[in-house]
Amino acid sequence: xxxxxxxxxxxxxxxxxxxxxxxxxxxxxxxxxxxxxxxxxxxxxxxxxxxxxxxxxxxxxxxxxxxxxxxxxxxxxxxxxxxxxxxxxxxxxxxxxxxxxxxxxxxxxxxxxxxxxxxxxxxxxx
Numbered sequence: 001x002x003x004x005x006x007x008x009x010x011x012x013x014x015x016x017x018x019x020x021x022x023x024x025x026x027x028x029x030x031x032x033x034x035x036x037x038x039x040x041x042x043x044x045x046x047x048x049x050x051x052x053x054x055x056x057x058x059x060x061x062x063x064x065x066x067x068x069x070x071x072x073x074x075x076x077x078x079x080x081x082x083x084x085x086x087x088x089x090x091x092x093x094x095x096x097x098x099x100x101x102x103x104x105x106x107x108x109x110x111x112x113x114x115x116x117x118x119x120x121x122x123x124x125x126x
Contacts, residue, residue, distance in 0.1 A: 014040070038109050 042109075
């Protein structure tokens with residue numbers, strides 16, 4: 001059976017929950033969030049590829065990325081910015097999350113995970 005996009009979307013909701021509980025400081029918000037996200041993605045893609053064929057899942061992972069990551073980063077950005085003192089305009093812009101660079105970084109990470117899993121599966125099949 002094929003993997004469902006909803007499963008993938010749920011993973012990002014879990015990440016948001018974890019980050020809210022951590023109560024990240026604005027100065028480390030972007031860095032820590034991306035690290036948490038990468039870790040979660042790595043584990044999840046590993047699970048998905050064990051459960052289904054990675055080839056069948058690739059389109060789903062792409063779809064998940066397009067819908068999930070953008071939403072997640074937007075929510076994260078507002079959380080990070082709300083933590084800062086509104087008086088300090090310069091601070092606000094300094095720690096503003098660059099959504100496009102985060103998006104690119106996470107996309108690369110997702111594909112790296114997929115390729116690593118695909119390679120591992122292929123070697124065992126030979």
